[in-house]
Amino acid sequence: MSLADDLAAFLGPGRVKTDPLERHVYARDGGLRTGPVEVIVHPRTTAEVVEIVRTARNHGSPVVARGAGTGLASGAVPTGPAVLVVLTRMDEIHEVDEASRTAWVGPGLINLELSQHIAPLGLHYAPDPSSQSICTIGGNVATNAGGPHCLADGTTVAHVLGIELVTVDGEVVMLGGAAPDPIGLDLRGVVVGSEGTVGVVTRVLVRLTEDAPATRTLLLAFGDTADAAATVSDTVAAGVIPAALEMMDRVMVGLIENWIHAGFPTDAAGVLLAELAGHPAAVEAEAEMLSNIAKANGALSARLAADADEAARWWKGRKGAFGAVAQRAPDYYLHDTVVPRSRLVDILGRVHEIAERHDLEVMNVFHAGDGNLHPLMPFDAAEPGTLERVQAAADEIVTASVEAGGTLSGEHGIGLEKRDLMSLVFSPVDLDAQARLREAFDPVGLFNPDKVLPAGSRCFDYGRPAPAQ
Amino acid sequence: MTTETIGRRFHHLEVEANERMPECQLVLAPTTAEEAAAVLDAAAEHGLPVLFWGNGSHQGFGHRVETAIVISTERMNRIIEWSPADLTVVAEAGVRIGDLALRLLEENQTAVLPEAPVEATVGGVIASGQSGWGRLRYGPIRDRMLEVVLATGDGRVVRGGAPVVKNVTGYDLPRLATGSFGSLGLISRVALKLWPVGERAATVTVEAADRALAIAYRPLAVIEENGTARVYLTGTSAEVETQTAELSGTAVDGLDWPHPLAGETVLVVRVPAGLTGAATERVPSSWSYQAAFGVGEVRLAGPSEPAADLLATLRDWTATVGGAAVVERAPEALYEKVDPWGEPGPSLELQRRVKAAFDPLGICNPGRLPGKL
Amino acid sequence: MTGGWVTRDAPTPEELAACIHCGLCLPGCPTYRLTGEETASPRGRLSAMSAVADGIAAVDETFEEMMSFCLQCRACEVACPSLVPFGRAMEGARVELAAQRPSPTRRARGRLLGRRGLGSRPAVALVTMLAAIGQRLRAPRWLPGRLGGALGGLRPLPVRAPSTLSDTWEPLAARVGTAALLAGCVMDPWFAGVHTASIAVLRRAGYRVEVPAGQTCCGALAAHDGAADEARALAATNRQAFAGYDLIVADSAGCGAHLKEYESWAPGGEGWADRVRDITEVVAEAIADGRLPTQPETGTPVAMQDPCHLRHAQRIIEPPRAIVHAAGYTPVEIDPLAMCCGAAGVYSVLRPETSAELGGRKAAQVTATSARIVASANPGCEMQLRSHLGPGYRVAHPVELFAEAIE
Structure with missing residues (x-):
């Protein structure tokens, strides 16, 4: 029997797809690349995922898990014929424990739906990637997703307390739980951000966060992005950690305004969007302090959102930024590097210099408070030679970020996009250690092979080998 | 015999045994991760168990370990880099948490490590996964682990993570190392995320802890000690004053943390x-x-x-x-009567394989973890 | 496998290249939300169209299934930061289906939605008469499934269809201009009350109202179904009929949305789209200007249902709320995503199960509120809601509610 037939035997034909056009549609996620999908399956239960993993392994076919397909690093794109396990139908909210502020949810649950569901309890789920209206909790776990509000609350890994994982042997293992500090090695952190390479996550216990009793949203406009960056550094130095602190440059603001009229000043070189959340007595003072810091750094204007609607409009504009780039050109290259925030001014200058030298346009929208840069370069791949220039500029930007003490990815993940740049930040010994860790979970290379670590990471020359058993 | 060979080779690293240390033949105090890795490599070669020692504050956790060699972090005690503007600090394992806290206070920052005992080391509290009281507000210690340098059980120096506050570049070794009780290797150096210290703090004695928890917005901690409940607040003056009033309890300025528990x-x-x-x-x-x-x-x-x-x-x-x-x-006798951890849980086999990825010969704190891993 | 397009209406390379796969269109897409499948999403459908355009996939059964599952609600367009004209691309794909996968039923449907069907007054009058007789025989109770349901969604019909065609009404206040009303195909006989209310309110607002002779069905349903020739012919007829007017008013959201897009069906110079307004825009503006009165609040709640072709295609959100409010009611929001109710033109007939699932969801959103009145500015939605809500609920056009209030 073929792989598809074996899968259909327990899933039924309706939840197994093999048509060439369907496979084509599933060959890409939110990133730039496509890959060969052999079969697409839509499980609804952990037991079905177990069967899928066992069946795929019997057929020697890799397993690639996928949520909503909004990842930007081609992490859900197979590199060879694979079973694509689409988890969107495992979207239950199994249990909410209001007293402990936790919830067990399915991996296919949409991030925003979780927050909407628990809103009546005065709680929310803190990680809020730009794609939160559609991306799934499982996908968030895979990429350790961030979002503007991770500045104060941390990325996904700080909000995942327990994980149900289907292992390479088709076993269901529970990692962590609602109690603090689970005994034994804490494997949760390995799974979060592992981009589907250590197993399939079938249930997640998430931490729920109390809503802030007060929120102030500020829009600060600057005549120079360096002034905006200096404001970020000074704010943090003054002991204020806003709930979110986002920067957009002039080009980006213009594109966003074309799409929805968010009300951003289109004449400023740089715009900072800041949210202060907390006790009413604190946010008032902090908003004033932030305005003053901005003015001291030459801000052209500092505006407080008049009401929740205006703040929501600003955030909608910010969160649609990547998509708006396509108004400029059919393709774009996006970075996700992180630098120490004190190096923001330097690195922004470097990014512009590099892009200019390669005759490319660059625009910036990023999590300034975290030092997480998202320079975007729109281009048209159909123009001969452009792709090469973009690639060269991209590599230079990454190198500059790493030289500034930073790293490759803050929240999108490595996937295929940045895999071959891993050696810029890790030594061969470091990469070998990561490869061994992955091997401990998946010795046969079943789960999302070829992602995260470059080929040849596993080297048998390092360290003292275990005695033959 | 073999321990003697190692003792001769690493004579320059040898230090006096501390009376609280478990019985062993050799105590070595390397100054760098590379030196520690060299010792571990030699120990691995001879199949000798190694125990890691900071201040010994948390050695009471877990199964007792019989060891040949103790690696002390006492000479790895530098704060390597502190960047107040970035809210990050890079410190060696042997730095005492009290010293680090005092130093960071110079710029009103904190790593939210445990408050006591002040002699405990950074490496020790991380290896044993100990968080400060402020974890209610700032999360457990694992959430501040940005980067780790490990000297592994087979003599490698492995770095994971990066000294930036947000990262998804490769597997998260810093969090894996947190609470690993030395089972993967020696935590030599870490980068930690810092938080600004609020301008004002107060300790409010209240009637009921659970009710106070519902009223207070993100307090540092809500602790009930032998029936007495206290709420620990920090933030701007206005915030602390308002929150204190909202709690309607008796307040004192500053953070009046409970004293470490006495009792054997x-x-x-x-x-x-x-x-x-x-x-x-x-x-x-x-x-x-x-x-x-x-x-x-x-x-x-x-x-x-x-x-x-x-x-x-x-x-x-x-x-x-x-x-x-x-x-x-x-007391030692209790460890003979009971399992200090209890049931090891369902992921033991996976944990065994993960330990083997770093310590293939099983020489690092052997048997310390649940399931005598 | 041979791919490629064969008609001039096919999705253009520019339309397809604009999609960068960000996925922001997925949350509002009803079929994606029902299935969780990429192949049922706007992004997936564009990807499939690109595959055909690039010659790596054919217009085959799978392609047809993917395209015809789409409700054409255009919620994806609003969400798209790249401004992909999805509705246009999907209309193009439907034209390709008609050309590359012809079938007797599709051809018959094309005729039904075209000049000799909806575009023919005698044909519509005949159907109206049959339906009216059906209603009198209590057919909704004994007719099988969908047909009974559809009949149940209709307002009580007269056996002899009324018509507003060729009539003219003078303003009842200081004159501000002339409004040319689109009579539409089934609006006239089946939703006469909406026309009556629109005319009355327009007159009170100072408009002379004309219903120009020579006009016909707007052709929206034909265009959505890929019947390009029919759609073009109907559009051309209407452009001619409305040629002399500066203000063309539609009181059916679906018709208004399509009229505004005539430039791609019957090119005839710029500026046309600016002359077409939905009735809710015109009335809300008159209320804001003080040309129409505002009633004191009664506190009676009215559930606001946003027709896709009002909210997504025409981006009209506030006007119906302002009108309902000015009529003395309290507008109640039922769905922040404004997801399609499943009526979607002929979709309810072609895809009854999906249509019913969405209709049920929408009805549940209404019943979750205390409102017993629903305001909907589109005839298809109105019928869908009525048949899913059952007795005890009133579904009316916002302008009808307003007209009653100021009588």
């Missing part, structure tokens, strides 16, 4: 946060306790005699609600 046996009960109060009800009246509301941790101290029975009773309960009851500190 200390147990830790960990349950879902909502059950913290229920856990305190299970503490015998002759025992003292400190309960972190909103966290789900209750630490209790008392005489060693009934500890084994108490532990069994507590575990019967924690097993039904999803949690654990573990030994933090006890």
